[in-house]
Amino acid sequence: MQSVVCLKVVPRPEEVRVDLEKKTLDRSGVRSVINPADLSALEMALALRDKHGGRVTLLSMGPPSFEPYLRVGIAVGADDAVLLSDRAFGGADTLATSYTLSEGVRTIGGVDLVLCGDESSDGGTSQVPQGIAEWLGCSQATYVDRADRTSDGLLRVRRVLEDGTETIEMPFPAVVSVLGGTGEPRFIDYDRWAMAQQATVHVIDAAALGADPKLLGLKGSPTVVAGLREVRKPGRRHEVVTLEPEAAAARVAQELRRLGLVPEKEPSAPT
């Protein structure tokens, strides 16, 4: 089975600072990580390779600074890595991102299964995988926590929904989005780590990708950020007290009674 894992590098959310005056995000000096859900996708791809054979190729769209992270993915177990990198890809929304990644999948060629995370922790749209599937015109399954190939050559997945899990089957090729937190990512072993430092990350620019320039980056993105604003915080009372447990509990109980959530104590009968 030939698989591609779409891997995005995201800033650590807790390190991004917000300039509320200028209404901008300050990402300078912020450290990055591989998007957590994408590690789950990688683990699922590696488990399928362990069982059915084949290759696992990493695919990412982003600046050259993503390269070391792709090497981490190789050290974890991927066979190969492709980085789509060009200024023309910049400013892409989900339409342009999914187009560019789908062109990457075509360039890799012979792909049976594309695995994505279900959500990127910075953009957080949960839309790119479905977009890739549509550009490629293939099957899709989102929010998946299990996947396998059946004996009659179909992809069988389990989707986790709000009210239960459904198991469905569909033909290959397919795109799945893997639920973050699925599976335990395997450890990097030292031999692979050393090997990964020597491995080639194939960097492909817009010209080499041969994609339609109108569909790339900012130009290919129908959505536009019209403004940024401070999230309106409700005015809270902000009363913070330190009390012994008994008194603290009494304080909470008093508040709950005031709000009418527990019946008032019966006034004690006059004696």
Add this chain to the structure above:
Amino acid sequence: MSDVGGVWVYAEERAGSLRPVSLEILGRARAVADALGTRLVALTFGSEEATARDLARYGSDEVVAVEHPLLGRYDTRLYTDLLEREVRAGDPSVLLLGATRDGQDLAGRLAVRLRTGLTAHVTSLEVDPEKRLVGWVPGFGGGIEAGIVCPTHRPAIVTVRPGVFPMPLPVSMPCEVRWVRPSLDPSQLGSQRVSFEPKGTGVDLTRSEVLVVGGRGTSGDFDRLQKLAHRLGGEVGATRVATDSGWVERDRMIGQTGVVTHPKVAVILGASGAVQFTVGIEKAGFVIAVNRDPDAPIFDSADLGLVGDLGPIVDRLVRQLGEA
């Protein structure tokens, strides 16, 4: 085709009834349609007539009910094909869907099919002076949200988080119901369902008036939270750490990935107050937080904060309330 296309809401049917989020969107979409000076249309796909009749009571000008036995289960390919057909024929300017798992699955696929823009997971919808629909999406890092528009493509597709708009009341307004009964056969499905396992809880925290919420600080002991919730007639909610650790079911997660709640009271126990969490309790009427760290950010989101170990406080609280 009119210049200002209609505002359409895709109303999701699940097990024979409408998803609450679809009605929440419909309530808000009425105001959006009025501000744009256009019609509000609700679409539903399914196998039950009753759904469409129910839908017609929530203020839209028209309900389009696409009906077929094969539509009893969501299938990406069939649903995308049918919705594409309706959208191409009706040419709306806006298409709103609930950000449920199936809603997201459909919206993402359809947006690329139609080569249009999609704004996902919005928590508020406004029409700006230029008569553009602005979908507001909270950014990470906290404190800031981005307003996204789709000025040159149509329709602007938007998915809306469950629980962010109030549930509308039924109205008695005339509403046409248009039935579409396509002839479909199983070869049009993209997938086959092998099985479905319902998940026990079926809990919907966006409906709860009282929430008792636990984070990592509970160390997994949700029994005492359950007792408190029971005493207050509420539900137990959790941070992502708690659901990821398997301490409670995932549908009890509150926040950016979880649900946006608006209870009268939320009692938050042992949660640090990460923005991804607090977006889910901002609409609470009153927030009480217990944390042993006096500098925990959760206190910035609380009306009443108690600094201390949650275990003894909760146990005593349950006992004190029991005496009432």
